[in-house]
Each structure stands twice: as structure tokens, then as C-alpha cells.
Amino acid sequence: xRRKKDRxxxxxxxxxxxxxxxxxxxxxxxxxxxxLVGSKAADAxxxxxxxxxxxxxAVPVTLRVNGKVHKLKLxxxxxxxxxxxxxxxITGSKEVCDRAxxxxxxxxxxxxxxxxxxxxxxxxxxxxxxxxxxxxxxxxLTPVMAAFVRHDAQQCGFCTPGFVMACTALLERNPDPSLxxxxxxxGGNLCRCGTYWGIRHAVLDVAKGMKGGAYGKV
Amino acid sequence: MAKCKYDWxxxxxxxLIGKRIDRIDGPEKASGRAKYTYDTNRPGMLRAKLLTCPYxxxxxxxxxxxxxxxxxxxxxxxxxQGPGSEIQWAGDEIAAVAAVSDDIAEDACRRIxxxxxxxxxxxxxEDLDRAQAQGRTKAGGExxxxxxxxxxxxxxxxxxxGYYGIPVITxxxxxxxxxxxxxxxxxxxxxxxxxxxxxGLPGQFGAGLRLQKVEVDDSNIETVxxxxxxxxxxxxxPDRWGIVVAQLSKLAGKxxxxxxxxxxxxxxxxxxxxxxxxxxxxxxxxxTLTAWDSxxxxxxxxGPAGHPPLPYVLQPPNTHWKHTMIAANVGPAxxxxxxxxxxxxxxxxxxxxxxxxxxxMDPVEFLMKNAHLAPQGLGQVYTEELQKAAELxxxxxxxxxxxxxxxxHIKRGMGVSLHTWGGRGHTSxxxxxxxxDGSVTVRLxxxxxxxxxxxxxxxxxxxxxGLPVEAVKVEIxxxxxxxxxxxxxxxxxxxxxxxxxxxxxxxxxELFAAVAPSLGVQPAQLEAWNGRIRVKGDSSKSLTWKxxxxxxxxxxxxxxxxxxxxxxxxxxxxxxxxxxxxxxxxETGQVKVNRIVAAQxxxxxxxxxxxxxxxxxxxxxxxxxxxxxxxxxDETLGRMLNPxxxxxxxxxxxxxxxxxxxxxTGPGYDERGVIxxxxxxxxxxxxxxxxAVANAIGVRVSTLPLTPDKVLAALDKxxxx
Numbered sequence: 001x002r003r004k005k006d007r008x009x010x011x012x013x014x015x016x017x018x019x020x021x022x023x024x025x026x027x028x029x030x031x032x033x034x035x036l037v038g039s040k041a042a043d044a045x046x047x048x049x050x051x052x053x054x055x056x057x058a059v060p061v062t063l064r065v066n067g068k069v070h071k072l073k074l075x076x077x078x079x080x081x082x083x084x085x086x087x088x089x090i091t092g093s094k095e096v097c098d099r100a101x102x103x104x105x106x107x108x109x110x111x112x113x114x115x116x117x118x119x120x121x122x123x124x125x126x127x128x129x130x131x132x133x134x135x136x137x138x139x140x141l142t143p144v145m146a147a148f149v150r151h152d153a154q155q156c157g158f159c160t161p162g163f164v165m166a167c168t169a170l171l172e173r174n175p176d177p178s179l180x181x182x183x184x185x186x187g188g189n190l191c192r193c194g195t196y197w198g199i200r201h202a203v204l205d206v207a208k209g210m211k212g213g214a215y216g217k218v
Numbered sequence: 219m220a221k222c223k224y225d226w227x228x229x230x231x232x233x234l235i236g237k238r239i240d241r242i243d244g245p246e247k248a249s250g251r252a253k254y255t256y257d258t259n260r261p262g263m264l265r266a267k268l269l270t271c272p273y274x275x276x277x278x279x280x281x282x283x284x285x286x287x288x289x290x291x292x293x294x295x296x297x298x299q300g301p302g303s304e305i306q307w308a309g310d311e312i313a314a315v316a317a318v319s320d321d322i323a324e325d326a327c328r329r330i331x332x333x334x335x336x337x338x339x340x341x342x343x344e345d346l347d348r349a350q351a352q353g354r355t356k357a358g359g360e361x362x363x364x365x366x367x368x369x370x371x372x373x374x375x376x377x378x379x380g381y382y383g384i385p386v387i388t389x390x391x392x393x394x395x396x397x398x399x400x401x402x403x404x405x406x407x408x409x410x411x412x413x414x415x416x417x418g419l420p421g422q423f424g425a426g427l428r429l430q431k432v433e434v435d436d437s438n439i440e441t442v443x444x445x446x447x448x449x450x451x452x453x454x455x456p457d458r459w460g461i462v463v464a465q466l467s468k469l470a471g472k473x474x475x476x477x478x479x480x481x482x483x484x485x486x487x488x489x490x491x492x493x494x495x496x497x498x499x500x501x502x503x504x505x506t507l508t509a510w511d512s513x514x515x516x517x518x519x520x521g522p523a524g525h526p527p528l529p530y531v532l533q534p535p536n537t538h539w540k541h542t543m544i545a546a547n548v549g550p551a552x553x554x555x556x557x558x559x560x561x562x563x564x565x566x567x568x569x570x571x572x573x574x575x576x577x578x579m580d581p582v583e584f585l586m587k588n589a590h591l592a593p594q595g596l597g598q599v600y601t602e603e604l605q606k607a608a609e610l611x612x613x614x615x616x617x618x619x620x621x622x623x624x625x626x627h628i629k630r631g632m633g634v635s636l637h638t639w640g641g642r643g644h645t646s647x648x649x650x651x652x653x654x655d656g657s658v659t660v661r662l663x664x665x666x667x668x669x670x671x672x673x674x675x676x677x678x679x680x681x682x683x684g685l686p687v688e689a690v691k692v693e694i695x696x697x698x699x700x701x702x703x704x705x706x707x708x709x710x711x712x713x714x715x716x717x718x719x720x721x722x723x724x725x726x727x728e729l730f731a732a733v734a735p736s737l738g739v740q741p742a743q744l745e746a747w748n749g750r751i752r753v754k755g756d757s758s759k760s761l762t763w764k765x766x767x768x769x770x771x772x773x774x775x776x777x778x779x780x781x782x783x784x785x786x787x788x789x790x791x792x793x794x795x796x797x798x799x800x801x802x803x804x805e806t807g808q809v810k811v812n813r814i815v816a817a818q819x820x821x822x823x824x825x826x827x828x829x830x831x832x833x834x835x836x837x838x839x840x841x842x843x844x845x846x847x848x849x850x851x852d853e854t855l856g857r858m859l860n861p862x863x864x865x866x867x868x869x870x871x872x873x874x875x876x877x878x879x880x881x882x883t884g885p886g887y888d889e890r891g892v893i894x895x896x897x898x899x900x901x902x903x904x905x906x907x908x909x910a911v912a913n914a915i916g917v918r919v920s921t922l923p924l925t926p927d928k929v930l931a932a933l934d935k936x937x938x939x
Contacts, residue, residue, distance in 0.1 A: 086319070099864070145245070146248075157668060
């Protein structure tokens with residue numbers, strides 16, 4: 001890890017109670033880099049200082065989002081989603097289930113789709129984060145977005161950015177998916193208004209227009 | 219037929235109405251630029267969280283916020299229900315904290331010490347006798363028509379008895395309920411609210427705040443909602459948490475956002491009442507329906523929740539129904555898309571399907587035979603829709619009598635249902651503004667729930683002015699605009715299309731008056747067509763829209779259009795028929811929807827594309843509640859066991875099968891004017907799918923959702939397996 005080890009640490013009396021949210025966030029960090037937030041998931045007592053441990057107070061975090069570098073000071077428990085939405089005002093990714101079920105928060109890390117509600121901002125350091133705002137940076141709709149409009153693959157629109165991200169990632173991996181591959185590839189996203197019919201057709205339409213794999217070269 | 223001034227154009231004269239037109243806010247949504255209440259980031263904004271009650275029934279003995287208040291970053295706290303308050307459901311609000319971040323607000327809520335005295339609760343209502351024994355029941359109405367006692371005793375009568383039910387489900391809006399509140403000065407409140415009721419919210423905020431001794435005039439409150447992430451009937455009021463966030467904002471002197479956490483959203487911010495019933499139905503041997511008798515019960519929380527309209531749609535000459543309301547300690551009911559209809563539909567059309575099976579009749583023929591028992595005027599609609607749906611579903615080819623006799627463990631079945639809804643346009647007012655530069659704006663305090671309201675408004679005005687859709691700027695979602703009704707009960711499209719039609723016709727009148735002298739004709743000789751103002755019958759005499767508007771000089775036209783108003787522009791009362799085709803795996807109990815066909819009328823369709831989307835969406839929502847959704851309550855804990863989206867299941871993109879939507883349009887439908895469409899198509903899927911499952915496996919699965927355990931249990935009791 002390239003994190004400085006001599007970062008000042010603060011103690012937080014609230015870390016004595018472990019919630020589902022804390023658990024997810026702690027577990028997420030452990031998996032990715034061996035960092036611990038405040039305490040180990042299985043141990044509610046305040047952790048002694050350890051090499052490589054940061055927080056629980058705010059620490060500097062550098063995020064690269066849609067090609068732009070942002071230097072932030074965040075508590076280590078802050079998710080990538082909250083960092084984007086609340087600290088950077090990049091609000092296209094939505095918070096819905098807040099536990100990696102519905103896909104409304106989908107962003108790409110190094111062009112791979114991830115649930116931003118279950119990635120810590122710290123974990124996103126060193127990666128290129130792309131949000132829906134980064135797909136249409138020039139203000140023009142991407143082929144997927146245009147197909148969503150054409151096939152009316154959206155109603156209230158709250159799940160739409162997540163679906164657009166998931167569809168884009170799917171088509172980048174597999175420019176000519178079958179219906180089964182679409183259903184599997186988009187199985188991690190949920191909609192309440194019932195826009196799946198339009199989404200299915202939007203993806204098939206884009207794939208048809210992109211035969212030959214042009215989408216994979218985006 | 220004498221033409222009334224504001225009438226919709228005749229079929230041959232429509233340039234836009236009834237075509238498939240892209241929703242005008244589609245690009246904003248698809249690109250992630252659309253800003254919802256949840257996305258509102260005001261300068262210096264605090265985030266608030268609620269502390270909610272963990273018990274289904276309890277009294278608050280004491281509450282101590284001091285530790286929460288001492289936490290750095292906490293800017294305001296509020297006791298919502300203090301000592302002595304009796305809490306009637308788990309998830310009810312106790313206290314709130316506003317802090318500099320979500321996480322700190324959550325930390326602070328955890329520090330609040332509340333002492334409760336637990337009281338006895340009841341949270342499961344399917345067992346009526348148990349609820350009665352606990353004194354939790356209340357009469358919910360009873361009615362008799364004709365002589366059902368005699369009709370059931372008729373020795374010629376074929377009688378079917380059954381038990382049917384549909385549990386409490388939630389709204390599960392993807393954008394949870396919530397608001398941002400900001401006081402620009404001590405007397406003025408601005409809210410960004412996730413609401414179906416933009417024009418109505420300021421008055422409700424004002425009343426709620428004054429009850430809490432916060433003085434504010436309704437006229438100094440503005441509510442904004444440009445985009446809303448789902449409502450489905452659950453977002454008509456600011457709710458207590460809305461008043462709370464305005465109080466917190468006042469206390470902290472900063473803007474505050476409070477959006478419900480997902481678990482709270484599912485526990486208490488939306489529920490559809492349950493309905494269970496023991497039903498008897500009778501018919502003559504030829505299938506003519508003669509009698510109905512039902513004893514039903516259900517819960518809408520601790521308060522009353524009305525009763526499902528039984529029997530639904532088809533009214534035999536002899537009926538008796540009796541309903542019992544159960545006061546259960548669960549989050550209170552809210553209007554859920556077509557209130558009480560999906561329940562009534564499942565109970566009735568399920569019972570009728572079982573009767574048809576007993577009569578050994580094809581259920582489509584059975585419904586055709588009894589369509590005359592539908593309310594006035596709808597019989598013919600149902601007959602046409604049954605024919606159309608049966609044709610699209612290849613009913614004759616695919617239907618078989620109860621129980622798929624083909625070998626193997628995958629059994630296929632077909633089921634049919636029908637439904638009705640009102641949907642008359644609500645009270646609406648708008649301003650139509652035409653400026654000398656040719657720009658056109660239409661403004662009203664409406665809201666677009668994703669149904670396509672913006673697009674319908676643009677089409678109505680553009681069609682009237684002879685302009686393309688893009689030429690009309692639609693401004694909605696702000697209570698400062700002319701008031702428009704709440705979006706509930708499928709009333710919006712009728713209301714806004716009518717008010718904007720009238721406003722646009724009046725604007726055109728003013729424009730014709732300004733233009734007529736330069737074309738040397740009377741205003742009445744002019745018409746708007748294809749981006750021009752021209753003399754009727756002499757297209758050589760015309761001006762472009764811009765040239766015409768330039769004749770206004772410095773005058774801007776501003777008209778007010780209203781609904782209700784002159785001429786017949788909207789109506790009420792639709793039918794709708796759906797046919798489901800399912801496969802059931804008798805080894806796993808899993809139900810798979812192969813296809814659903816919907817034939818739906820809604821009078822004059824304004825935008826065929828968004829209208830069809832309403833039906834596709836309703837079918838998918840119907841699959842959700844037929845196969846997956848249930849608010850699972852635990853009697854011991856008194857709590858909902860699945861207040862999250864991994865166990866409160868919604869259908870995914872792989873669960874929907876093939877959907878076929880047919881809108882009934884043309885002569886007989888169009889001249890009725892505009893009728894709302896949001897509710898009706900969500901009513902039938904439960905009955906159609908449940909009937910299809912019964913047709914596949916030869917036995918009824920009594921209650922929704924049709925989960926594998928229930929399917930296997932039904933098979934054990936006497937199905938095909």
C-alpha cells in the first residue's frame with residue numbers, strides 16, 4: 001500500500017457498537033487491502049494502533065472520477081457512493097438498498113461495474129472511477145442512453161443511471177449479447193416501475209447497431 | 219355532431235396525439251442529470267436521521283438525548299414522541315438528529331437512550347379467529363342484495379367454495395420518502411420534497427408546523443419536486459418526518475435533508491392492506507352467475523383501511539358480503555396503486571375461475587357469458603377486450619381444462635382476469651404563455667411520477683398550437699405555479715391534458731386576433747397547422763409561427779386553462795383484460811411467467827409510447843406481487859423480518875417473460891376523451907397469474923405470493939404431482 005503510516009488517528013466512542021453498515025464497510029476494507037476501520041468486524045473493542053490502520057477520523061483521500069482528480073478528507077467509513085453524492089455532488093448514482101442488492105448505485109472502477117454503496121472511498125483510490133456523468137461528459141447521449149429514451153426504458157428514472165451503467169459495462173464486455181446474457185448481465189439491478197421490457201429492447205437495439213463489436217472499443 | 223370549441227381534434231386531424239412519442243425528460247433521466255430530492259445538495263446542508271421504535275406496541279417511559287447532543291458534528295436534535303406516548307408499530311419515529319454527515323447523525327441516534335414499556339401486540343392477521351379472540355377486530359361493513367340464501371339453495375345451482383388471500387405488501391419506492399428543508403429567512407420555508415402532491419404540500423407543511431408551534435404562513439412555503447423516484451400512492455403528504463426536517467432546519471439554521479433509510483421505508487412508509495376471504499359463488503349449469511357470498515378480513519395497520527369492493531366488477535343478482543377490519547400493529551396503510559382493487563380482483567376472479575373449473579367451462583367463455591353483469595357500458599368493452607386478449611394469447615390453442623396432463627414436471631397453464639377503474643381528470647389550472655419571439659411555455663404545479671406527465675402536457679399544447687413537441691417548454695414541479703391536483707387515482711393525465719388544451723386554445727384565439735388584420739381575414743378564419751398560422755382553405759395565405767408571434771409586438775399572451783371546464787375532454791371508467799401463461803415446476807414449486815397479454819382501454823390516448831409503458835410496468839409490478847412480495851411479520855418479535863431488498867423481493871429482468879400490450883383505441887374509445895391509466899393495468903396480474911397456476915397444476919394456491927413452498931403444499935393436498 002502506498003498509504004502513509006504516520007497518519008494521526010482519532011478515537012471514536014461510537015465504534016463500540018457494530019452495525020450492519022459498519023460491518024460491511026469494515027469487511028470491505030479488509031478484503032481489499034488489509035486496512036481496518038476502527039475495529040475488526042468480529043471485535044467491537046477499539047483497536048490498538050496497527051501498522052496500516054487509518055481512521056476513524058477523517059483522512060485524506062484522492063479520488064479520480066470521470067478523469068478528474070479530487071482531493072478529499074473523509075472518514076474511512078465513507079463509501080464511494082457517499083463520497084460521490086455528498087462530497088462531490090456527483091449524484092447520478094443513487095442510493096436505494098444501501099447493501100449491494102439493487103444496483104442503483106452502479107459505477108465503474110477501471111471500467112468494471114461495481115456497487116458504489118459497498119465500496120469504500122478509500123478502496124477506490126488508485127482506480128479510475130466512471131459515473132454516469134462521465135459517460136456523457138460532452139452532453140451528448142451515449143448509444144445506450146439514446147436507446148433508453150427511444151425504447152422508453154425508464155419511468156421514474158431512479159434506477160435508470162444504474163441500469164445505464166450496467167448495460168454499458170455489459171456491452172463493453174459482450175457487444176452482442178443474447179437475451180439470456182442480457183437477463184444475466186443485468187440481473188444485479190432492480191426497477192420498481194417495471195421498465196425491464198424497454199431495457200431489454202434498448203440493449204438488443206444497441207447491440208444490433210454495434211454488430212462487429214464497436215461498443216467494446218469505446 | 220356540433221363541435222365544441224375545446225374538443226380534441228378528430229382522428230384524421232391529429233398530428234401528435236395518439237402517436238408513439240419519446241418522453242421529453244428521457245434524456246435528463248437516461249444521462250443521470252435529473253435531480254431528485256435525494257440528490258439535492260444545498261450549501262452547508264446537514265443530514266438528518268430518525269431513531270425509530272423497535273417494538274410493535276410500547277409506551278415510552280423516558281428518553282435521554284444528552285449523549286447524542288454532545289457528539290461533535292450534531293447540530294440539532296428533536297424528540298418526536300416523548301415520555302407517555304404510546305407507539306403502535308415498530309418503526310414509528312421517536313427522535314431525530316441533524317448532523318454534518320449521515321454517519322454522524324446515525325452515530326448520534328445510536329446514543330439516544332429510550333426506556334420502553336412493552337405492550338401486547340398483534341402483527342399477523344391471516345388467522346381471523348385469533349384476531350377476534352384478542353379483541354382486535356372491528357366491523358368493516360356488510361351488504362345484501364337480492365336473496366343469496368335462496369339462490370345458494372337452488373338445487374340446480376353449481377356452487378364453488380374457496381379461500382383466497384393477498385398479504386400486506388409495501389410500496390418500496392426506490393427513492394425513499396424524504397425532504398430537504400431550508401429557511402431562507404425566519405418566515406420563509408422552501409422544501410425539496412419527493413412528492414406526488416406539489417401544489418398541496420405547502421398547506422400541509424404549514425398546518426403541521428403550526429401544530430408544533432412553528433409559525434409560518436402557507437403563502438411563504440414553496441415546495442419543489444422536479445423528479446420523484448417512485449410514489450405509487452404513498453407520497454401525498456410531507457409526513458411527520460417532513461415536519462420534523464423543517465423543524466430541525468429551523469433549529470439548526472441550516473438546510474437539512476432527511477431521507478428514510480431503506481428499512482424504515484419498508485417498515486412504515488408504505489403498505490397495501492391485506493385481504494383474505496372465504497367465498498361461495500353459484501351459477502346455473504349454463505354458466506350464468508347467480509350468487510355471491512363472502513366473509514373477508516384484512517389489516518391496514520391499527521386504523522381502518524376500507525374494504526375491497528366485493529364482488530368485483532361482475533355483480534350477480536344475489537350477493538352478500540361482510541368485511542372485518544383487524545387492528546394490527548404494523549405500519550399504516552397508504553394508497554397503493556389502485557387502492558383495494560388488486561385485492562378485490564384476486565378474491566373475485568380467483569373464486570370465479572374455480573367456479574368455471576367446476577362447471578367445466580372455458581373461463582374466457584364464462585367471463586364472456588357474464589360480461590353483462592359488469593357496470594353499465596363496460597360489458598361491451600370487456601367482450602371486445604376478452605376477444606382481443608384471447609387472440610393475442612393464442613388462448614384457443616394453448617388453453618386446456620384444469621391440470622396439464624402432459625408428461626414431465628413442467629406444467630403449463632393459462633389464466634384470465636378483468637378489472638376496472640375510474641380515472642377522471644383532476645382539478646387543474648395552468649398558464650400557457652406565448653411570447654413575441656415565438657417561444658411557448660406551459661406552467662403548472664403538477665408532477666411527473668414517471669408516468670409521462672411532462673410529455674402529455676407538451677403534446678396537448680403542441681398539438682393545439684400546430685407546433686412540434688420540442689417547441690413547448692413545460693415547467694412543472696413547483697408550488698409557485700398555478701395549482702394542479704395531486705397525482706393519485708390515475709387522475710393526472712385527464713386533468714393536465716384538459717387544462718392545457720383549454721389554455722392553449724385560448725392563447726391561440728389571442729394570437730389569431732393579433733394576426734388576422736395582416737392576413738386580411740377574420741380571426742375565426744385562421745387555424746394553426748404545421749408550424750404556421752394559415753387561412754382555412756387557403757394555404758397561400760399564412761405566416762410562420764415566429765412571424766405570427768412577432769405581430770404581438772410587445773405583448774406576451776398569458777392564458778389560464780382549467781379543468782374541469784367547457785367541452786367533453788376527459789371521462790371516467792375503463793375496463794381491462796389480462797391473460798397469463800405460466801409454467802410451474804412441480805418438483806421445485808417454482809412459477810415462471812411465460813407471457814402476459816393485456817388489452818386495456820383508457821379513452822383517447824395522448825402518447826401511445828408512455829401509455830404502453832404504464833401497462834408494461836404494471837404487468838411487471840403485478841408479477842412482483844404475484845410471485846415475490848410480502849411484508850413478512852414475526853409475531854414474537856412484532857417486527858418485519860424482511861425490511862431490506864434482498865428479502866423483500868422484487869422481480870428482476872429475467873422474471874418477466876414476454877409481455878404483449880394492446881391499447882384499445884379508435885371509434886368507441888377515442889371519443890370518450892382522456893381517461894387515466896396508471897392504476898387499472900396493475901389490478902389483474904395477481905388473479906390472472908394465480909388462475910394460470912391453478913390451470914397448470916390442477917389445484918388452487920390460495921394466497922399470494924405464489925412461492926414455491928405454497929405451490930408444493932397445494933400439490934401435496936391434491937394437485938397433479
